[in-house]
Amino acid sequence: MSRRLKISVFRHNPRDPQSVPRLVDYELDEQPGMTLFIALNAIRDTQAPDLNFDFVCRAGVCGACAMVVDGRPGLACRTLTNTLPDAFSLYPLPVFRLVADLSVDTGRWMRELAERLQTWVHLEAEPELDRLEARMEPALAEGVYELDRCIECGCCIAACATAQMREGFVGAVGLNKIARFRLDPADTRADADFYELIGSDEGIFGCMSLLACNDLCPKELPLQTQLAWLRRKMAGQGIRWLRRR
């Protein structure tokens, strides 16, 4: 016999002056293999046609459907309802600009982060497009690719107490990007350049190692390892500067 689910959904449209932030309860019968994507579509089809939420790929690749599920950030398309209790809540991700209901604008935040941290390969000279790229060891290429799997869903930011308390903190998504470019031999930046970007309390030294980012990353990126590695590199750079002075 299927369960009757009671889902309390955060509802608010900031563009509507009459809208008041509130939780609205929706009930529906759980189906075998039901994901939150299916459940939310069922609610929108039968109970709340104006409910806002984002989905694109439905396969955990785009990161658009990230939301706070029963208190923990996660991807709705990858969350099976049978892993949740009979009654649970859905909230939009904190920190990011609320579009409406469960929909947030992670794009603007991520774009500003990318510009601030200069998350692109920095070359000393213009690349010669008619020449083959420099070869890279497979293990190193795998390492770079592993960190490139980040889909910028925002779950690590929503899971991080520091990111929520301190507005300027770049979070695991930003630090992971720096780790990716630090690893990439094509990027000519030195540790001193990376230190300028993240060698502060808004960067790696602001991270309190609560590791919720690592534990709740939907892509299971090795954030604990990367943050520790980056911390050691940046601490080493800081010590080198102190010695020179």
Place this chain on the structure above:
Amino acid sequence: MLQSLTGLALALFMWLHMGFVSAILISEDVAWAVARFFEGYFFLPRPQAWLVSSFVAVISLLFALHALLALRKFPADWRQYRIAATHGSRLRHGDTVLWFVQVATGFAMFFLAPVHLYAMFMHPDLIGPYASADRVWTGGFWPLYLALLFAVEVHGSVGLYRLAVKWGWFEGGDARASRRRLKIAMWGLIAFLLTLGLTTLMAEIRMGVEHAPRAGERYVPTWQRGVTAAEEAR
């Protein structure tokens, strides 16, 4: 990084400290010898209590520096406190809860530790089997030490675990597995240090109760008692 270094130094010192104070569980003579050793009794012509005071001053400075650096990470205003509390209760995440434990125990130590440090700085000679027991019971320090024991051992052990994951120590090839092992070690350490600390405190309280009528009398090690008695007879 300085916060990590001062924290590491203090946590390791507290292991040694626990070893020194629990010497009372072996015997009163051993506890007396440990206390006198740090005054230079065994290698200086005369014991120098100011050596202990100096060491207390260094520990106090480390403690103050660590607290100052840790304050950066405390929630700074009501908004941040509210965010942290709501986030922590909703997330149900072990390591996030551990950080709240660090904030709470650290905050408690702001007030508890200076009382003990000041007493040790001013009266370094009053460390020993009877003197410590008198301070614990007759001096009314036992509630402070009980609270301090829980705050220090939990804060220190959680802090060492957090240091290890923060800097990637003992990570090996499988970070998740090594983190699980580190957490088991952390709980084991807390249980061991609290058991040892509570047993030591109980021994001090028992000795303090028994010695209360003669509070203030200093302990004389067994091998010196004959000498002292002979001196008195002369």
